[in-house]
Amino acid sequence: GVPAYAVRPPGPRPEYTAIIYLEPFDARNQRAFGYDMFSEERRREAMTLARDTGRATISGKVKLVQETETDVQAGVLMYLPVYRPGMPTATVGERRAALLGYVYSPFRMRDLMTGILGVYLEDIDLEIFDGQAADDAAHMFDSDTSQGGMQKRDAVFVAEVVIEMYGRPWTLRMESLPPFEARLDSRVPTVVLVFGGAVCLLLFLVIYFFLKHAERFYHAPGAAADAEPADWQPARRWRARHAGARRGRRAGG
Numbered sequence: 136g137v138p139a140y141a142v143r144p145p146g147p148r149p150e151y152t153a154i155i156y157l158e159p160f161d162a163r164n165q166r167a168f169g170y171d172m173f174s175e176e177r178r179r180e181a182m183t184l185a186r187d188t189g190r191a192t193i194s195g196k197v198k199l200v201q202e203t204e205t206d207v208q209a210g211v212l213m214y215l216p217v218y219r220p221g222m223p224t225a226t227v228g229e230r231r232a233a234l235l236g237y238v239y240s241p242f243r244m245r246d247l248m249t250g251i252l253g254v255y256l257e258d259i260d261l262e263i264f265d266g267q268a269a270d271d272a273a274h275m276f277d278s279d280t281s282q283g284g285m286q287k288r289d290a291v292f293v294a295e296v297v298i299e300m301y302g303r304p305w306t307l308r309m310e311s312l313p314p315f316e317a318r319l320d321s322r323v324p325t326v327v328l329v330f331g332g333a334v335c336l337l338l339f340l341v342i343y344f345f346l347k348h349a350e351r352f353y354h355a356p357g358a359a360a361d362a363e364p365a366d367w368q369p370a371r372r373w374r375a376r377h378a379g380a381r382r383g384r385r386a387g388g
Contacts, residue, residue, distance in 0.1 A: 137168070140155075140168065140169055141169050142169050142171055143169050143170050143171060144171065144174055148171070148173070148174060150173055151171050151173065152171060152172050152173040152182065152236075152237065153169055153170065153171045153172075154167055154168055154169060154170050154171075154172065155169075163201045163203070164201055165201075166200055166201040166202075166203075167199070167200045167201045167241075170200050172212075172239075175197070177194050177195040177196070177197050178194055178197065178212060180194070180195070181193060181194035181195070181212060181214050181302070181303070182214050182216075182237060184302050185214040185215060185216045185237065185302075186216045186230060186231060186234050186237075187227045187230060187231065188230075188302075189216060189218075189224060189230055190215075190301070190302070191213060191214065191215045191301050192213070192214050192215075192301050192302040192303070193211050193212070193213050193214075193300050193301040193302060193303045193345070194211050194212040194213075194214070194303065195211070195265050195266070195303060196209050196210070196211065196265035196273060196275050197209075197210050197211065197212065198210060199212075199241050199243065201241075208243040208244055208245045208246065209243075209244045209245075209265075209274070209275040209276065210241055210242060210243050210244060211241075211242050211244065211265075211275070211303075212239060212240070212241050212242070213239065213240050213242070213301065213345070214237045214238070214239050215237065215238045215239075216230070216234055216236075216237055217234075217235045217236045217237060217238055218230065218233040218234060218235055219233050219234075219235045244263065244275045244276040245276060247344075248261075248263070248276050248278065248341075251340050251341065251344050252278065252337070252340060257312070257314050257315075258311065258312055258314050258315035259278075259309050259310070259311060259312060259315065259337070260277070260278055260279035260287075260290070260309065260310045260311075260312055261276070261277075261278040261279075261307065261308075261309050261337055262274065262276065262277045262278070262307070262308040262309075262310075263275045263276040263305055263306070263307055263308075263341075264305065264306040264307075264308070265303070265305065265306075266304055266305075266306065267297050267304045267306060268306060269295065269306050269308050273306075279312065287310070290310035290311045290312070290316075291311050291316045292310065292311035292315075292316075293308070293309070293310050293311075294308075294309045294310075295307070295308045295309070296338070298338065298341075298342065300341075300342075300345060301345065307337070307338065307341070309337065
């Protein structure tokens with residue numbers, strides 16, 4: 136055990152899901168040790184959906200508890216429920232009764248997207264918003280940091296699409312940047328085709344990352360599903376077209 140372990144925030148609640156396992160157990164992650172994720176609305180909403188459906192879910196935009204005072208980033212969390220072996224899980228009631236804990240992973244959005252897309256995009260600005268609208272309060276990521284928070288210029292090409300990410304809608308807004316627009320000439324149909332292809336590639340990369348991450352969750356010992364869940368199927372079809380404290384393993388909060 137850990138002598139200094141304490142469930143936070145304090146106080147009586149009907150249910151507790153305090154973090155008891157973290158990897159790696161470094162200084163940043165220790166800030167989340169003991170945090171009761173079910174005490175916060177957006178985390179609780181995602182965990183409840185995962186528990187009741189038996190599927191991987193993603194939370195709304197949150198501030199991860201291991202954030203410090205510098206380089207603060209928007210965060211999201213992915214959850215997969217773990218049920219007690221041998222117990223039935225055919226109905227919502229059975230899944231609630233069988234719940235043992237959650238396999239869980241936090242993501243800092245700028246770190247995540249930089250890892251997926253590279254250090255920067257030269258031609259296209261990608262913004263990601265939590266929910267079905269491009270609202271400032273829901274803003275989670277912007278690949279173009281050159282304007283330093285100033286009002287954005289009017290782009291020649293703009294595309295906006297809402298995608299479903301494991302129970303949570305995300306709005307992706309993509310705009311052409313000056314290097315892309317500098318290549319505009321009489322071949323406008325070709326340029327539009329290239330822009331559309333770049334948009335499809337960005338969508339593919341984001342969806343593919345979360346698909347693979349969820350797949351690792353489902354293959355973990357004690358994970359919820361015995362077969363590929365229904366919520367994988369749209370992402371697999373999309374990829375095919377465009378490509379041709381409950382017990383659990385926890386890290387962060």
